[in-house]
Amino acid sequence: xxxxxxxxxxxxxxxxxxxxxxxxxxxxxxxxxxxxxxxxxxxxxxxxxxxxxxxxx
Numbered sequence: 001x002x003x004x005x006x007x008x009x010x011x012x013x014x015x016x017x018x019x020x021x022x023x024x025x026x027x028x029x030x031x032x033x034x035x036x037x038x039x040x041x042x043x044x045x046x047x048x049x050x051x052x053x054x055x056x057x
Contacts, residue, residue, distance in 0.1 A: 007050050007054040008051070011050040014043050014046055018039075022037050022041070
């Protein structure tokens, strides 16, 4: 595995974690939905940054 593959997998895994957090907040823990959604969106942002770094580092 080279560095681009690692960045790709890290980006994909962080996207899945972000999606899971947002869905947990919306579907299961409605009283904490804002917190879960903010953290999930943060994971989306970091995932996007990792995807942007692919091929540049």
